Amino acid sequence: xxxxxxxxxxxxxxxxxxxxxxxxxxxxxxxxxxxxxxxxxxxxxxxxxxxxxxxxxxxxxxxxxxxxxxxxxxxxxxxxxxxxxxxxxxxxxxxxxxxxxxxxxxxxxxxxxxxxxxxxxxxxxxxxxxxxxxxxxxxxxxxxxxxxxxxxxxxxxxxxxxxxxxxxxxxxxxxxxxxxxxxxxxxxxxxxxxxxxxxxxxxxxxxxxxxxxxxxxxxxxxxxx
Amino acid sequence: xxxxxxxxxxxxxxxxxxxxxxxxxxxxxxxxxxxxxxxxxxxxxxxxxxxxxxxxxxxxxxxxxxxxxxxxxxxxxxxxxxxxxxxxxxxxxxxxxxxxxxxxxxxxxxxxxxxxxxxxxxxxxxxxxxxxxxxxxxxxxxxxxxxxxxxxxxxxxxxxxxxxxxxxxxxxxxxxxxxxxxxxxxxxxxxxxxxxxxxxxxxxxxxxxxxxxxxxxxxxxxxxxxxxxxxxxxxxxxxxxxxxxxxxxxxxxxxxxxxxxxxxxxxxxxxxxxxxxxxxxxxxxxxxxxxxxxxxxxxxxx
Numbered sequence: 001x002x003x004x005x006x007x008x009x010x011x012x013x014x015x016x017x018x019x020x021x022x023x024x025x026x027x028x029x030x031x032x033x034x035x036x037x038x039x040x041x042x043x044x045x046x047x048x049x050x051x052x053x054x055x056x057x058x059x060x061x062x063x064x065x066x067x068x069x070x071x072x073x074x075x076x077x078x079x080x081x082x083x084x085x086x087x088x089x090x091x092x093x094x095x096x097x098x099x100x101x102x103x104x105x106x107x108x109x110x111x112x113x114x115x116x117x118x119x120x121x122x123x124x125x126x127x128x129x130x131x132x133x134x135x136x137x138x139x140x141x142x143x144x145x146x147x148x149x150x151x152x153x154x155x156x157x158x159x160x161x162x163x164x165x166x167x168x169x170x171x172x173x174x175x176x177x178x179x180x181x182x183x184x185x186x187x188x189x190x191x192x193x194x195x196x197x198x199x200x201x202x203x204x205x206x207x208x209x210x211x212x213x214x215x216x217x218x219x220x221x222x223x224x225x
Numbered sequence: 226x227x228x229x230x231x232x233x234x235x236x237x238x239x240x241x242x243x244x245x246x247x248x249x250x251x252x253x254x255x256x257x258x259x260x261x262x263x264x265x266x267x268x269x270x271x272x273x274x275x276x277x278x279x280x281x282x283x284x285x286x287x288x289x290x291x292x293x294x295x296x297x298x299x300x301x302x303x304x305x306x307x308x309x310x311x312x313x314x315x316x317x318x319x320x321x322x323x324x325x326x327x328x329x330x331x332x333x334x335x336x337x338x339x340x341x342x343x344x345x346x347x348x349x350x351x352x353x354x355x356x357x358x359x360x361x362x363x364x365x366x367x368x369x370x371x372x373x374x375x376x377x378x379x380x381x382x383x384x385x386x387x388x389x390x391x392x393x394x395x396x397x398x399x400x401x402x403x404x405x406x407x408x409x410x411x412x413x414x415x416x417x418x419x420x421x422x423x424x425x426x427x428x429x430x431x432x433x434x435x436x437x438x439x440x441x442x443x444x445x446x447x448x449x450x451x452x453x454x455x456x457x458x459x460x461x462x463x464x465x466x467x468x469x470x471x472x473x474x475x476x477x478x479x480x481x482x483x484x485x486x487x488x489x490x491x492x493x494x495x496x497x498x499x500x501x502x503x504x505x506x507x508x509x510x511x512x513x514x515x516x517x518x519x520x521x522x523x524x525x526x527x
Contacts, residue, residue: 070443070524077440088435092248104246105441149439 001026001157001188002047007056009042016042018216020056024157024190029183029206031199032192033221034213040192041085043213044161047190048080049073061156078106081150083160087142089134096121096130099148106153116152124148124178140171147178157188164198172198180206246436247429247449254457257421261461261511262468264414265503268407269469272500275403277490282396285389291359292385293366295324298352299379308353311377315357318372320364327354352379414507415514418454422518425450433526447519451512458511462504470500 002024009017016039024030024047032040045051046058049065058065060076068076089098100117121127124144129137137145143163150158160179164172176198183189183206193199202208210221295315299307308326315324327335332354357364366384373380426433436446473491492499 074437074440074442077438082438084438088431088438090246090248090432090435093245097245101246101436102439105436105439105445153440 003059005057007053010054020218024188027186029208030190031210038213044159044192048082078153079155081155081158083146083150083163085162087146091134094131095145102153120148139166160191257457258461260417261458262465264410265462265465266469268410268503269500271403271406275400276496278396278399282393286393293357294383295355296352296381297379304353307377307379311380314372320360320362322360323358325356415510418511418514419518422515426522443523450519451515454515455508455512459504459508462507466500466503
């Protein structure tokens, strides 16, 4: 599904990631962890084509990202739901319009998605807040709205970068339960987080693998977590 | 097979949701409207100037080129004889359609603006004038001058070329300047829309990033901006053109047909339809400018 082969990424300052090989199989659940600044977000961006590797190969759905045109990348992002750390919205549109945005930009009519949208809002517990503006939402509500937006296209893969970064423990548990549910529906999930207790709490519910970035390389962390 | 027309049609297709994606921008929108309107207003006058000077150049060129004047300045007792001799020469000269001596009354009318009515021509040594109308092939002015010099010593041929040429040249140059002004107006409109579009794109960088993240293609994002600026330019230019046309309608008109250049400024006949092309052209310019600006900006983003 997403495959990295000897991937390296350098900023002008120097190499951030090197010799990374990784394969996300369909239906798998992965955590990506590591200290701040270790390159978690960069690795996530490599996984949805926002960055191109400076060495090695990234294959998304069996296509090398270097061979993708800008439109191909757009097309690809309809199959990859991304939850950003600072979940960005269009601040002048309501929550429900923001969540439905991927449908509009891909030319699907919003009427057909009306019922799905209702279900989705209910699922993330934002039914009451559907007409609010993003600025009026709390941190947890923003994260749930971002998750809803990421899954409305029914993507094959969900990439979440610090989805629990700005929310309390209870809310992060709730978000995680939503992600676990998605994984049970067969979606591939990759979550970047530095919160080890969150990882531990999750492992009780789902078979999750933990990838750790250390010294610019990626290691499969054992069961010791 | 997607032709360019199809692309334009798709780009301008009304899509309420897509229009809502880009937040409204009150003040800059009004500036774009105003600038497009002002440019269209100026374009109407540049067009009027070009067309009027074009007409003038053509009229002067054609009418004057086919006429000449012979002045018979001779003592009054020889004047009639020399006039008859000159007319005889003219009859046998190739390229002359018609030659006619002006009557005393006609000459008095010509002099009236300078000397007032009731002028007694007989009291003055006024030369006799012969009006010469050439055929379309034209005459050999130099040859005619030689013959006149030999047989009619008091005759002077004036084929008007001395003062006609610079006037025609000036009118043509004026027409050229008018078209250059129209071209510059179009270029300034393009520059202005490009600046406005770049500002809008920069102000909405985060919005563009979000749209890219949720899978919007460049075309979708670009069209949201293109539609906006094209329509602004169209409506602004339409208003400016309407005001410009009204102003031209109310320009004072000169009475006589040899109307001076100033009173001749304006449109005639089907030329009134030409300014109607200004709004669509402004829209086309805005379309192209926004498209290029959006393409450049978007290609710089991930």
